[in-house]
Amino acid sequence: MNMSSRIAYTLATLFVSAPALAAPPTVFIPEGSANSVLMVQAETGKVLRRINDVEAVHGLAGAPGVPYLVAGSYSEIPREDVASLEKPSTVSADDHAAHHAPKAAPMGPPDAGISLLSILDAKSGDILRRIEVPGAVHHTAVSPDGRFAVATHPAGDGISVIDLATFGMTAFVPTGSMPNYAAFGTDPNLVYVSNTGNGTISEVDLSRGIVRRNFIAGDTPEHMAVSPETDRLFVADADAGQVLELSLSTGEKLRTFEIGGEIHGLGLSNDGATLFVAGRGEDKLASVALATGEVRTATLAPEPYHLTVIPGSDILYVSSRAEPVVWLIDTSSLQTRETVSVEGEGHQMVALP
Missing domain, CATH: 2.130.10.10 (YVTN repeat-like/Quinoprotein amine dehydrogenase)
Structure with missing residues (x-):
């Protein structure tokens, strides 16, 4: 093997054996009244993409290794207007039709308006699905195993529970006055919800759809x-x-x-x-x-x-x-x-x- 061949072989071996470099982290920034989510490179702030048509987005959540982000809207729409919403370009016609098929009686407070959760692809930012929930959404959270998402409804005194395998709402759990924020630990079945209106934290069992415990936590x-x-x-x-x-x-x-x-x-x-x-x-x-x-x-x-x-x-x-x-x-x-x-x-x- 001549010298040039040996160098080429050595370089090829290095490229094959070297571990793949990890992609830099991406930050997703909900832009509220602009109805969009900005994607930027974490270390530099370089803009990668702006995701449009995410109305009044306030809450946004994801988890490492989970393929979805869940965006919550702080606005509401009349129930009768839901079926006429424009289909996201990345959602198939069949999925869109199935999503708007007749449903059982809605969960949550009977007088609640309808708000929408947008399911985004965590890599590309594409909007994959919309999910109807009862009332304006303040914050969202995604379980560490990617099974559940939750959305807080301050005006409805409870949270919506979403199954991310089916994109269906499985429960509305009353937690307390003005639920604000939600956070997971390591147990994907348990989420902690702050109730700003009565100074408590609710520990919610998502598999059962119940509040297990309430903690006293200051005033607000x-x-x-x-x-x-x-x-x-x-x-x-x-x-x-x-x-x-x-x-x-x-x-x-x-x-x-x-x-x-x-x-x-x-x-x-x-x-x-x-x-x-x-x-x-x-x-x-x-x-x-x-x-x-x-x-x-x-x-x-x-x-x-x-x-x-x-x-x-x-x-x-x-x-x-x-x-x-x-x-x-x-x-x-x-x-x-x-x-x-x-x-x-x-x-x-x-x-x-």
Whole structure:
């Protein structure tokens, strides 16, 4: 074998034996009143695609390895108008017709309007299906095994449960006054729902469609973050400007972290050692060292709102409620690295590897 052949053979061997490089994470940003979802490259903020025709999208959820994203609309439509909705271009005519076939009596409050969940392909962003649910949707969540999705209905005092294998609604579970946020731990059958109107967290058994337990959680519990490894649930008591640390096993309050002002989004660092808090009321971003309870803050204005930690990186995405912008934040320094311009306002963001 001559020298040039040997080099070619060596290079070919390296290419075959080298592991495939992982694609960089993608962040999906719901743009609220713009009726769209923006897809960006996580590390740079480079825009990849804008997904249109997702009306009043507020809640958006997914999970690693799950092929779908679930987008919730904060608007309602009259029941009689549902059948006339335009078919998404990526949905077959047969599926669309089957979806609008006559159904049994609707679940949920009898006086609720109809809102729509949009099922998106987690790779391409294509809209695959629409699912009717009873009333405006605030937030959504997807179980870690991809079996269930849930949507919170603040005006209906409960959640819708969706089977992602059939794209059918299987239950409406009353949880409490003004359910706001939903979060899963490692058990795909259990979801935690914050009831802002009565200061409780409901633990919902999705297979049975029942509330197992209720925890007391301050006055106005909203966003949450779950740490299954440490058996902890972190809850934003929004109006009080506090984060509550609860035991998942007992529901007991273990610690209170004083942030100050109205707070909104929460997120745990990749190693679970730090909790990030959006301080909307006082234009700041806070980080809580969970080992010591030390709270550190940095100015971030105006009105930091939703946030999400990028998996496998040192970047945190934070949206603004007052301006059409999302900040890319260094998780160590809490300083802004880049910004992404959005349309409308950035809501419940999802970062997938």
